[in-house]
Amino acid sequence: MANPLHLPSLQLPHAPASLAAGPGNADWPAIPVLPPLLLADGSQPAGQQTSVRACADARALYVRFDCDDRDIWATYTRRDQPIYDEEVVELFIAPGIATPTSYYEIEVSPDGVLFDARIENPTGLRADITVDTSWDCPGIVWQAGRDDQAGRWWAVLVLPWQSIAGSEAPPREWRANFYRIERPRDGQPEYSCWSPTMTEPADFHKPAYFGLLERPVGER
Template sequence: MLHKSLLSLFAFLLLIGNSVSAQKADSSQLIIKKTPDFTVTGEGKSPNWAKTKWVSMPVQETAGEKLNTKAKILYSETGIYFLFHCEDQKLTATFEEDGKPLYKEDVVEVFLWPDPAIPAYLEYELSPLNYELVLMIINKDGKFSGWRPSSYTGKRQIQHATSVQGGEKKSQAAIKSWMGEIFIPFSLLQPMVLGAPAPGSKWRANFYRIDHDKGYTTGSWQKTTPNKPANFHEFNKFGTFVFE
C-alpha cells in the first residue's frame, strides 16, 4: 500500500514538473482566441474582451520608473484586435497628425509577421492622442525600410481609439494611465495572408510600448535586444501567435 502511494505521489510530482516545464517552454507562444466582430472604443468595454487574459509586457529598458503595461489580443473572421493598458504619469505626445514618427514620443506598437518565408511584416503604431503610423516593412539581413500601404481606405483601414484615465487627453497632461484599442483587418495584410487564419495557424509577432516621461523607456512581450538599446525590428526574436 505504501509502495503504491509513493508511486502515485511520484507520478503526480512528475506531472506537475512536466506542466511547469511546458509552460516555460511555451513562454514565447500566445494562444489567440476567436471572437465575433465588435466596435473598438478605446476603453476596452466590449464584453468580448472577457474571453482572454491580460498579457504582461515587461520593461525592456528604462531611464526612469518602471511603468506597468499589459495587452489583450483576439481575432475574428475579418481581423485581429489589440487592447493596451499603459500605466503613465504624463502624456508625452505632441504629434497631431497621422503618419508622423510617433515612436519618438509615447506610443504602443504592433508587429505582425504572418509568413516567415518572406522578410516582410506590418508595423503599426498608435499614440495616446489617437494618431497612427502604418508601415509595411521589408527587412533583409538587418537592413529595413518601410512603406505606407496603398488603397488605405474602407475595409482595408485600421480602426483605432484611445482613452485616458486620471486626466485629460491632451499633450503633456498629468494622468494615471491610457488605453489603446486597435482592429487590424486581414484584408490590409494581403498578399501576406488571404483571409482569416485557420485554427492552429501560427504567425510570428511582437508588441511594444515606448514612454518618454523621464527618458527612454520600453516594454515588450518578447524581448528583442536584452540589456541593449531596443531594436524592435529583430524579427527572428518575435514570439508566436497560435490561433485557436
C-alpha cells in the first residue's frame, strides 16, 4: 500500500496463549511497547504518557494501555455514557487498508466503563458523522484498574476479529488508531495519538490518518 502520509504501521506480534485465558495476564510485559503517543497536532509527545501494547491471535486483537496520570478521575458508571468528555483511552479500527468511511470506536475509562459504537464518517468531516451506540461489540472483553497513589491506570481490550470484520472474513490488514484523552483538573487537556491526526483543536475522527495494522503471519 502507498503511504503518502507516512502513517505508522504495526505487524502485530503473536499473542501469548495465556492472554486468551484472561486479558489481565502478567505476560503483557513480553509484548513490545509502541512509540510514545504524540499530541494530536503532531508537535510533540504527550506530557502524560501512555504505553500501548497490541498483539493478536487467530481469534482476537488484544490491546493494553498503561497511563501515567497525576490526577485520575471519572464519574460515569454506565456503558455508552459520554466517557470521552472525561478521561479515556480509545481504539478506532476498521477492516481493510482503504481510508475507512465506517469504523468502530471503543473506549474505556479509568473505572472500567466501556463505550462502543459504530461510526459512519462518509466525508471525514465531523459535521457528517453518525454515531450508532446501539451497537455492542459481540464477545468483547475489557478490564481496567487504577492506582491513584502511584499516579497510574490501565485498561485492556480483547476484540474478536469476527465482531469487527462485518460480514466478511477478517482481512490481514486493518486501519486503526490508538488514542488517549487526559483531562487534569488543574491544567489543560491533552489529546494524544499513535498516529497524529494533525488537527488543532484535536479531532480524532480523521480516518485518513489511521495507522496500519497487520495480523500475525500464519494466523487465519
